[in-house]
Amino acid sequence: MKYCALNARIPGQGQLYTFSIEPHQRRGDHYHLNKREWFTCVHGEAVVLLSASDGAKVAVRVSPENPKIVYAGPGTAHALINDNEEVAVIVSYGSEQHDPDHEDTYMCVAFEEYDVTDERK
Numbered sequence: 719m720k721y722c723a724l725n726a727r728i729p730g731q732g733q734l735y736t737f738s739i740e741p742h743q744r745r746g747d748h749y750h751l752n753k754r755e756w757f758t759c760v761h762g763e764a765v766v767l768l769s770a771s772d773g774a775k776v777a778v779r780v781s782p783e784n785p786k787i788v789y790a791g792p793g794t795a796h797a798l799i800n801d802n803e804e805v806a807v808i809v810s811y812g813s814e815q816h817d818p819d820h821e822d823t824y825m826c827v828a829f830e831e832y833d834v835t836d837e838r839k
Contacts, residue, residue: 732813739764739800739808746797750822754813755790757798762806767828769795777832797828 739745739762746767757766759780766778766788780786790796800806814822 732811733815734811736807736809739798739806741800741803744797744799747827748823748825749793749795752792753822754792756811757788758785758809760807760809762804763802764806764808765799765801767797767832769828775829795826795828
């Protein structure tokens with residue numbers, strides 16, 4: 719399972735958005751059949767949980783001090799957790815514009831227990 723978007727082709731017809739995660743909160747826990755998403759953290763820290771349909775799981779810590787772009791492809795359940803005392807601000811890009819008339823979001827817990835992959839390169 720790939721979690722870095724360096725080799726992924728990012729389409730230009732999508733949607734760029736930001737959201738925050740309050741301290742000790744979790745957001746997401748869903749997957750998409752078609753949409754692809756990329757995440758990075760621009761303030762605070764967050765853990766991105768990815769769970770692929772083949773059972774592969776990874777947890778990646780992101781922050782401005784340890785920048786990464788984390789990719790969640792179709793069928794990959796994903797969630798973001800702020801396990802710190804400061805609000806985390808996430809910038810995300812989705813490969814498709816959100817269309818409430820054609821939802822592509824399906825609830826699914828990424829996973830509960832995790833060890834963070836910390837690749838400081």
